[in-house]
Amino acid sequence: MQSPSNSDHHHKSITSQHPLHHLHQTPSQPCMMFVPAKVSIQRPHLLMPTFTLRRCYIQLVCAVFLVLVVLIIRMLSNVRTTFVSFHADSDTDGELVVLPEEFVQKRGALCLDGSPAGYYIRQGRGVSRKYWILHLQGGAWCSTQEECYKRSFTELGSSLRAPVSASFEGFMSSDDAINPDFHDWNMVRFLYCDGGSFLGNRSQPIKYKSREIYFRGAAVFDAIIDFLLTQADLGSAKKVILSGSSAGGLAALIHADHLRKRLQKIKSVHAVLDAMLFVNLTSRSGQKKMMNILENTFHLHHIKDSVSLSDCSQKMSDDTKWRCFSPMYFYKHMFTSAFFLNSVHDRWYLNQALDVTCDFNKCSSSEIKYISDIRTGLLETVHAILTSQKDGRYLTACPVHSVLVNNFFTQPLDGHVSPQEAIGDWYFGRNSMSSANVIPREAFPEAVSLCYKYFNDDEKTFKR
Structure with missing residues (x-):
């Protein structure tokens, strides 16, 4: 018997070890090879934008959402708090109080831009809780429609532009080293936003450059007093000082007797008047500039109809009533000690x-x-x-x-x-x-x- 050759032995060894050995059962069967089919992948074609009701609805919703976000951000940046009663004590500054909308609308107590009147307040301490200083802020006047229009976009014409707090210094300071006599009194500073020394009394706004400008200073003064009486315990006061600086000093001069009549139950009412002796002297250019400013402001704001001037102006003609807006002329009619x-x-x-x-x-x-x-x-x-x-x-x-x-x-x-x-x-x-x-x-x-x-x-x- 012939023994197998080395080559045959080698062939069998390789065949038995090959992992695909079971696919080659017969030598005559051809070897098959599987090749994956070539797949052609096409990119999707984007449809041209078309107008559909659904697309319009989505865009509208997005636009409304963006507008709401902007409005919310703007509202938060201009947030103002309305207090119905005293808020927490403030050591130094006064905090802004904007009068409630319904309260303001009934009285027409509006700033130049139509926003509600307001004031800054710091609560008194200890026995001085019954003592009040009401201060009228200064800031000159607007005596033309253009001046009042420009002013209506500032804190001197809008409570929306006013900062939420104000520094109280000097006569209103809470530091007993600076202000030993009055440091612990209730302090109120009226927001000066009417441009007419809190005395304007024009019943209807003036439309100027597509903006309505209001001249309601007298109503602003009375509304703040009403609110303090009904909501802030001013009615139980024992002492009240009405003070003012510059244009606010002129306002305090003219409002002092009117306030005294409104606070009849309060025995001690005085006035402190600062930087308001605007006497009618001739300028270096030969003009009566102070007279012109006061007279133009008086007529533009309809100050002649302010009740605080009635004792001075009731027997005067409309052409001469503006003189009551002059400090030295009005002083002759003032009763309150100042x-x-x-x-x-x-x-x-x-x-x-x-x-x-x-x-x-x-x-x-x-x-x-x-x-x-x-x-x-x-x-x-x-x-x-x-x-x-x-x-x-x-x-x-x-x-x-x-x-x-x-x-x-x-x-x-x-x-x-x-x-x-x-x-x-x-x-x-x-x-x-x-x-x-x-x-x-x-x-x-x-x-x-x-x-x-x-x-x-x-x-x-x-x-x-």
């Missing part, structure tokens, strides 16, 4: 009404001479205030505008008491009346030099 603060070199008055435009540290000799003449004219014009037995006064030579609610409140000139001491002495009857009867003796150049040391951090105080 304290007057003013500079005989009032920087706003010198610049805006009298055309004095020099840097106070660099005025020419002719400008200094004119300023000295103005000082003499002012003192002669306010003679009735200077000689009043029931009123106090503090006139300074410092070229400042407002005295009451800034850092000058505690600063005396050499040889004088500070405004803070003078007001306290007058109000509480302390010491002698001489401390509440300060008349400056310094000439203008000397006053600038003396006052400068009190304002090293605020040189612009002496700028025009």
